Amino acid sequence: MDEYSSIYSQPKTPQLKQDGFPGSTEDQQEKILTNKNGEENQKAPPVEVITGESHSTPLTVSIPTFENVQTLPTPMTYTPLSPGNLSMSPIDQSLLNVPKRRSHARLLDDMLSIAQPKQRVVSELVAPADLSPQRIVSLPTVTEESSINDSFDSDNHTRESYLPGSNGLVEKYDDDILQGFLLDCWDQPFLWKKIRPIGTGNFSNVFLYELVDQTNPKLKQVAIKRLKYPEELSNVEQINTSLRYKETLSRLENSLTRELQVLKSLSHPCIVKLLGINNPIFVTSKKPLRDLIKKTPRVLPPCDMIMSYCPAGDLLAAVIARNGGLEPWLIQRIFAELVLAVKYLHGNSVIHRDLKLENVLLKYTFDDINNFKDAPIYYKQNFIELADFGLCKEIDNDEMCTARCGSEDYVSPEILMGVPYDGHLSDTWALGVMLYSLFEDRLPFDPPPNASARQRSRATSHRIARFDWRWYRLSSDENNEGKKIVENTLTRKNQRWSINEIYESPFVKTIVDTLEFS
Numbered sequence: 177m178d179e180y181s182s183i184y185s186q187p188k189t190p191q192l193k194q195d196g197f198p199g200s201t202e203d204q205q206e207k208i209l210t211n212k213n214g215e216e217n218q219k220a221p222p223v224e225v226i227t228g229e230s231h232s233t234p235l236t237v238s239i240p241t242f243e244n245v246q247t248l249p250t251p252m253t254y255t256p257l258s259p260g261n262l263s264m265s266p267i268d269q270s271l272l273n274v275p276k277r278r279s280h281a282r283l284l285d286d287m288l289s290i291a292q293p294k295q296r297v298v299s300e301l302v303a304p305a306d307l308s309p310q311r312i313v314s315l316p317t318v319t320e321e322s323s324i325n326d327s328f329d330s331d332n333h334t335r336e337s338y339l340p341g342s343n344g345l346v347e348k349y350d351d352d353i354l355q356g357f358l359l360d361c362w363d364q365p366f367l368w369k370k371i372r373p374i375g376t377g378n379f380s381n382v383f384l385y386e387l388v389d390q391t392n393p394k395l396k397q398v399a400i401k402r403l404k405y406p407e408e409l410s411n412v413e414q415i416n417t418s419l420r421y422k423e424t425l426s427r428l429e430n431s432l433t434r435e436l437q438v439l440k441s442l443s444h445p446c447i448v449k450l451l452g453i454n455n456p457i458f459v460t461s462k463k464p465l466r467d468l469i470k471k472t473p474r475v476l477p478p479c480d481m482i483m484s485y486c487p488a489g490d491l492l493a494a495v496i497a498r499n500g501g502l503e504p505w506l507i508q509r510i511f512a513e514l515v516l517a518v519k520y521l522h523g524n525s526v527i528h529r530d531l532k533l534e535n536v537l538l539k540y541t542f543d544d545i546n547n548f549k550d551a552p553i554y555y556k557q558n559f560i561e562l563a564d565f566g567l568c569k570e571i572d573n574d575e576m577c578t579a580r581c582g583s584e585d586y587v588s589p590e591i592l593m594g595v596p597y598d599g600h601l602s603d604t605w606a607l608g609v610m611l612y613s614l615f616e617d618r619l620p621f622d623p624p625p626n627a628s629a630r631q632r633s634r635a636t637s638h639r640i641a642r643f644d645w646r647w648y649r650l651s652s653d654e655n656n657e658g659k660k661i662v663e664n665t666l667t668r669k670n671q672r673w674s675i676n677e678i679y680e681s682p683f684v685k686t687i688v689d690t691l692e693f694s
C-alpha cells in the first residue's frame with residue numbers, strides 16, 4: 177500500500193450521516209487528468225507573480241525546498257488538518273506551479289514540521305472531534321514587539337505605536353491597547369482595547385477590540401486583523417543586504433498595499449469594511465514597510481487593519497457548529513447576499529480569487545436570523561460580509577490571470593491546469609462550490625460518500641479537472657432553482673455562468689428583489 181492509499185483508506189474526518197448515496201462512477205473513469213476542452217497536458221504559461229513583478233515561477237517546483245516558489249496560495253497544496261502534512265496532500269505536486277502569496281516562504285515548511293491539531297478542516301464540512309476556533313496557532317515571528325506571532329495569551333508585551341509625520345516611536349501602549357486612525361481622518365487617533373482573539377488565518381491573527389472612551393457606536397467593536405510577518409524578515413543579519421530579504425519584503429509589501437487599496441475603495445453592505453489602520457503609512461505609502469524599516473531599522477512594525485466586526489464568525493465554523501443541515505431558505509438568503517457582494521466586485525473590476533465558506537462572515541447567528549424572519553429588519557439588514565481580500569486583483573474586463581492561487585477545494589479546473597484564466601469565471605466556479613457545499617454538507621470534489629479506498633486515494637485535483645461531482649442529498653429534488661446555479665457553475669469555463677447570470681437566476685433574484693440594501 178503506498179503512502180496515499182494508507183492515508184486515504186481512512187476518512188480524513190468524521191462524515192455527516194447521509195443516507196442512501198448511490199455509488200460513484202469514478203472507478204470507471206480515466207485515471208489521468210482529462211478535460212474535454214483539450215486543456216490536459218498544457219504547459220503552464222509564465223506565471224503572473226501576484227506581487228505584480230515580472231518574475232516567472234519555474235514550471236516544476238520542488239515543493240520541499242520552496243526555493244522558487246513565488247506566491248503562496250491560501251492552501252492550494254495542502255488541506256488543513258486533513259493530512260496535516262504536505263507530503264500527504266492529495267494535489268499532484270508535479271502539476272503545480274505553486275505561486276506563493278505574500279512571500280511567506282516558510283509557511284509550507286512550517287506546515288511540514290508543525291503538528292496542527294487545532295487547525296480547522298477546510299476540505300470537509302464536518303468538524304473533527306476536538307474542533308477549535310483557531311486554525312493555526314504557531315507561525316514565524318519577527319520580534320516580540322512586532323507582534324507578528326502573537327500567541328493569543330501573550331498580552332503582556334508592549335508594542336510600538338507610530339503617529340503620522342513622526343520619525344518613529346512616539347508612544348508606547350500596552351499590547352492590550354491599540355491606537356488607530358480612521359481612513360482619511362489621520363489627525364484624530366482612537367484607542368481600542370483588546371477583548372479576545374476571534375480567528376486566525378495563514379497570514380494574520382484577528383482579534384476583537386472595543387473602543388475606549390469614545391461613544392461612536394459604529395466603532396465600538398472592531399475586528400483587528402494583524403498581519404503575520406514571515407520569519408525570514410526577522411533575520412536582522414540579512415537586513416538590507418540579502419536579495420532574498422529584499423524580495424520577500426517587496427512581495428509582502430505589494431500584497432499588503434494591494435489588499436489595503438482595494439479594501440479602501442470598496443463600499444458595499446455585504447463586504448467587510450476597512451475602517452482604519454494603526455499607522456496611516458500603510459495606506460498612504462506605496463512602500464510602507466521599506467519606509468518604516470528605514471525609521472526603525474531591524475524591526476517591522478505591526479500592521480493592524482481595523483475592520484468591521486462580524487460577531488457570529490465565519491460561515492464554515494457556523495455550519496460546522498450546527499452539524500450542517502442549513503434550511504433551504506437560509507442557504508438562499510446567504511447565497512443571495514454573497515452574489516450581491518461578488519456582483520459588486522466584478523462590476524468594479526475586482527476579482528476576489530479566494531471565495532470560500534471561511535471568508536463569508538456572519539453578522540448574526542442563524543438563530544438570530546431565524547428570529548428576524550417576520551420582522552422588517554429581515555429585509556433591511558445584511559447578514560453577511562465577504563472578507564479576506566489578500567488574493568484579490570483589479571483587472572480589466574478581458575484581462576486573463578495566470579497566478580495559480582486560491583484554496584484547493586474551491587479552485588477552478590483552468591487554474592489547476594495552469595492555463596490563463598478569466599478571474600470572474602473562477603470566482604463563479606467557487607460560488608458553485610460554496611452553494612453545493614451548503615446544500616450537501618460536503619465539498620463537491622471530496623471523495624464521494626462511502627468511497628472505496630481507491631476512490632479516496634484519488635487527488636481532489638483529479639476530480640476537479642474532470643468535473644467529477646454529483647448530487648447526493650438533492651439528487652431527487654427537481655424543483656430546486658439553486659441546483660441550476662451549481663450545475664451551471666461547476667462546469668466548463670465556456671459554458672459557465674457569469675455573476676450576472678447567477679444574479680438573474682430565480683434562486684437569487686427573488687430574494688434580492690425583496691432586500692432594501694441591494
Ligand SMILES: Nc1ncnc2c1ncn2[C@@H]1O[C@H](COP(=O)(O)OP(=O)(O)OP(=O)(O)O)[C@@H](O)[C@H]1O
Binds near residue numbers: 377379381483484563
Ligand atoms: N471582520 C471580522 N469579524 C469577525 N471575524 C473575523 C473578521 N475577519 C476575520 N475574522 C476571522 O478570522 C479568520 C481569519 O481571517 P482572514 O481570512 O481575513 O485571515 P487570513 O490570514 O487572510 O486568512 P487566509 O489564511 O484564509 O488567507 C476568519 O476566517 C474569521 O473566522
